[in-house]
Amino acid sequence: MKKSSANAFELEWVVDLARRAGELALRYYRHTTSERKADRTIVTAADRAVEAFLADEIHRRYPADGILGEESSNSQRNAECQWILDPIDGTSMFAAGLPIWCVSIGYMVGDQMQAGVVYLPVVDDCFTADLSGPAMCNGEVIAVAPEPEVLDEESSIISSSDVHLIWDTDFVGKIRSLGACAAHGCYVARGSVLAALNTHTALWDVAGVLPILQRAGGEITLFDGSPLPVRRMLDGSKAPQPILMASAANARIVRQFFKRKP
Amino acid sequence: MKKSSANAFELEWVVDLARRAGELALRYYRHTTSERKADRTIVTAADRAVEAFLADEIHRRYPADGILGEESSNSQRNAECQWILDPIDGTSMFAAGLPIWCVSIGYMVGDQMQAGVVYLPVVDDCFTADLSGPAMCNGEVIAVAPEPEVLDEESSIISSSDVHLIWDTDFVGKIRSLGACAAHGCYVARGSVLAALNTHTALWDVAGVLPILQRAGGEITLFDGSPLPVRRMLDGSKAPQPILMASAANARIVRQFFKRKP
Numbered sequence: 001m002k003k004s005s006a007n008a009f010e011l012e013w014v015v016d017l018a019r020r021a022g023e024l025a026l027r028y029y030r031h032t033t034s035e036r037k038a039d040r041t042i043v044t045a046a047d048r049a050v051e052a053f054l055a056d057e058i059h060r061r062y063p064a065d066g067i068l069g070e071e072s073s074n075s076q077r078n079a080e081c082q083w084i085l086d087p088i089d090g091t092s093m094f095a096a097g098l099p100i101w102c103v104s105i106g107y108m109v110g111d112q113m114q115a116g117v118v119y120l121p122v123v124d125d126c127f128t129a130d131l132s133g134p135a136m137c138n139g140e141v142i143a144v145a146p147e148p149e150v151l152d153e154e155s156s157i158i159s160s161s162d163v164h165l166i167w168d169t170d171f172v173g174k175i176r177s178l179g180a181c182a183a184h185g186c187y188v189a190r191g192s193v194l195a196a197l198n199t200h201t202a203l204w205d206v207a208g209v210l211p212i213l214q215r216a217g218g219e220i221t222l223f224d225g226s227p228l229p230v231r232r233m234l235d236g237s238k239a240p241q242p243i244l245m246a247s248a249a250n251a252r253i254v255r256q257f258f259k260r261k262p
Numbered sequence: 263m264k265k266s267s268a269n270a271f272e273l274e275w276v277v278d279l280a281r282r283a284g285e286l287a288l289r290y291y292r293h294t295t296s297e298r299k300a301d302r303t304i305v306t307a308a309d310r311a312v313e314a315f316l317a318d319e320i321h322r323r324y325p326a327d328g329i330l331g332e333e334s335s336n337s338q339r340n341a342e343c344q345w346i347l348d349p350i351d352g353t354s355m356f357a358a359g360l361p362i363w364c365v366s367i368g369y370m371v372g373d374q375m376q377a378g379v380v381y382l383p384v385v386d387d388c389f390t391a392d393l394s395g396p397a398m399c400n401g402e403v404i405a406v407a408p409e410p411e412v413l414d415e416e417s418s419i420i421s422s423s424d425v426h427l428i429w430d431t432d433f434v435g436k437i438r439s440l441g442a443c444a445a446h447g448c449y450v451a452r453g454s455v456l457a458a459l460n461t462h463t464a465l466w467d468v469a470g471v472l473p474i475l476q477r478a479g480g481e482i483t484l485f486d487g488s489p490l491p492v493r494r495m496l497d498g499s500k501a502p503q504p505i506l507m508a509s510a511a512n513a514r515i516v517r518q519f520f521k522r523k524p
Contacts, residue, residue, distance in 0.1 A: 042416055092416060092436065096454040099361070099385040100440070123361040123384055153424075154304055154354060161418070161436035164425060174354065174423035176439040178362070192358040 009107050009115045011130045017057055021050050021103045022121030025088055029122070034095035042091050047071050050087035050103065058083050068234060070204045082108040082234065084207035089118075090180025099123060104182040106207025111231040116208040118182045127186040127212050135215035137190050144218040144247040145191040157254055158184045158196040166199055166242065171257040185209030185245045189216035195246035195254040197223075203233035206243065218247045223255065271369050271377045273392045279319055283312050283365045284383030287350055291384070296357035304353050309333050312349035312365065320345050330496060332466045344370040344496060346469035351380075352442025361385060366444040368469025373493040378470040380444045389448040389474050397477035399452050406480040406509040407453040419516055420446045420458040428461055428504065433519040447471035447507040451478035457508035457516040459485075465495035468505065480509045485517065 028046035037043050051069045058067055066079035070086050083105065088094050090101030099122040107115040115130040127142075129135040135142050148155060155173030163175055176193070178184060182205060184196040189212050198205065206228070210220050220228050222241040233239065244251050290308035299305050313331045320329055324345075328338035331347040345367065350356050352363030361384040369377040377392035389404075391397040397404050410417060417435030425437055438455070440446060444467060446458035451474050460467065468490070472482050482490050484503040495501065506513050 036416075040415065092418065096418065096449075097452065098440070098449060098454050099382075099387070120361075125361070153302065154298075156354065156358065156423070161438050162415075164429075164431050164433065164437050167426075169426050171426065174439075175426050176423050176441055177437065178360070178440060179438055187358075187360060190359065192360050 009130050011115065011117075011128060011132075013061070014105055014107070014115070014117045015119075015126060015128060017054065018103045018105055018117045018119040018126070019121075021054055021087065022119050024053055025050050025094070025101075025103065026121050029094060030097045032095065034091070042095050043071065044088070044091060044095050046094065047088050047091055051085055054085050054087060054103075054105065068204065068236070070202070074234070077234065080109060084108060084204050084234075086182060086204040086208065089182040089205060089208075093179035098179060100179040100183055102180050102183045102186075102208075104204065104208030106204075106210060108207070108230070108234075113207060113210040113214075113230060116211040118186050118208045118212065120180075120183055125183075125186070127189065127209070129212040129215040133215075135189055135212045137186070142190040143216050144189060144213070145194050145250065147247070147249040147253070148194065151253070156193045158187065158193050160184075160198045160200075162199055163197070166261060167197075168259045168261055169257050171254070181205040182209045185213050185220065188245045189213045189218055191216075194250045195244060197242055197244055197254075197258070199242045201239040201243045202236065203230065206245075209245070213245055218245060219251070220245050221251065223258075225251070225255070271392050273377065273379070273390060273394075275323070276367055276369070276377070276379045277381075277388060277390060279316065280365045280367055280379045280381040280388070281383075283316055283349065284381050286315055287312050287356070287363075287365065288383050291356060292359045294357065296353070304357050305333065306350070306353060306357050308356065309350050309353055313347055316347050316349060316365075316367065330466065330498070332464070336496070339496065342371060346370060346466050346496075348444065348466040348470065351444040351467060351470075355441035360441060362441040362445055364442050364445045364448075366466065366470030368466075368472060370469070370492070370496075375469060375472040375476075375492060378473040380448050380470045380474065382442075382445055387445075387448070389451065389471070391474040391477040395477075397451055397474045399448070404452040405478050406451060406475070407456050407512065409509070409511040409515070410456065413515070418455045420449065420455050422446075422460045422462075424461055425459070428523060429459075430521045430523055431519050433516070443467040444471045447475050447482070450480055450507045451475045453478075456512045457506060459504055459506055459516075459520070461504045463501040463505045464498065465492065468507075471507070475507055480507060481513070482507050483513065485520075487513070487517070 066076035086104040328341035
């Protein structure tokens with residue numbers, strides 16, 4: 001029988017894998033050109049090389065597991081254990097030579113995202129979570145921001161870069177867009193911002209960060225508060241609404257400031 | 263007679279100064295708490311310590327020059343040569359433990375911004391320009407982005423974090439907000455994005471980046487295209503409009519997508 005990783009997620013091995021993938025990506029960083037995919041989004045040679053590296057390493061160690069990557073198809077879609085990879089989350093940033101992008105690795109058993117590692121190579125921030133311990137950033141325990149006493153101009157959230165096209169909002173505070181969905185979610189998990197909004201979300205955008213955010217006291221839901229249909233998104237389809245990454249309390253607060261544009 | 267730096271800006275010395283200031287700031291990064299200033303913006307002990315370090319070093323070397331810092335007053339406001347300091351541009355990012363913030367040093371003779379250094383310690387990007395050579399990032403010559411053949415969803419600009427409060431826009435591409443005005447301008451200078459918008463701009467927000475952007479083929483103007491009243495802003499007053507950082511051609515393109523909210 002082929003080895004499966006069920007209940008045997010090895011956090012140290014995955015962290016090392018993410019760091020090696022980050023080193024590989026850094027060799028291309030600021031020395032690469034991009035091209036357009038069929039959906040008109042950007043891809044670089046680095047995305048393909050890093051995904052091939054990750055998939056090869058995981059397949060060698062866990063040949064029975066499924067692997068879903070942004071740049072390739074899943075040959076074992078019915079396996080109980082699934083690895084969901086975004087080799088470079090924030091490809092547009094990477095291709096522009098901007099520093100916020102990350103390697104994201106999520107691990108699912110059945111319909112549960114159980115563990116994740118998100119690594120930002122330029123910044124050297126490594127976020128982790130598995131079933132056995134808390135969410136961590138660079139070895140320190142992290143938690144989402146408490147409910148704010150007041151909202152004012154220093155209150156801060158993050159969004160994907162299309163906020164101006166999607167939302168009417170009178171949110172009184174700062175709305176930043178740093179450039180990579182998984183990194184955004186990790187900064188919510190660390191309490192640096194109250195919440196993050198994202199549109200056109202694929203499973204690989206959130207698979208790594210989802211367990212980190214949950215273990216830090218947060219959650220990822222559709223914008224209306226309903227659950228993210230994780231298992232259904234294994235086929236590569238997008239979430240049916242924008243998503244919200246935050247504690248339940250902060251999601252309630254932030255949600256009321258955003259209305260979809262007509 | 264006290265030594266003045268007129269026409270004797272020493273780029274290597276200023277780069278070293280910015281790097282040492284960055285190292286000092288990193289000692290506080292993720293280990294500091296913030297407080298509110300009278301204008302309700304955030305300041306940390308790091309802002310004060312880094313500005314004192316910069317001002318002391320500059321004053322020792324050039325005792326006749328004026329020094330304008332975000333956190334202190336200028337004792338030699340009428341000196342011909344002025345150093346304009348933002349010890350930590352992007353204090354809110356710094357205080358939140360987020361990686362995009364920078365040390366910014368601008369150098370003015372008469373009413374001309376002549377030289378500048380902007381250093382991002384976490385990312386280790388160092389942008390420079392003086393009168394004798396081109397704009398550089400980490401020792402490589404940089405230039406603004408050419409006029410785009412088409413604008414589409416991958417076209418990209420940067421803004422301060424209040425874009426949703428200030429502008430009505432149907433810009434078709436990405437609007438990011440990375441968190442620090444001087445860094446935004448430097449990424450325009452390197453051609454990573456087409457343009458950057460900023461509101462509530464003080465001289466220290468742009469003094470370091472202005473020479474870099476000019477030498478890279480760009481400019482900083484008020485939103486309507488009129489000149490930034492640099493010398494008048496030496497008293498600490500804000501620019502009378504939002505500002506636009508871009509090449510003249512790209513400024514013309516971007517400007518038409520933004521209307522002030524009523």
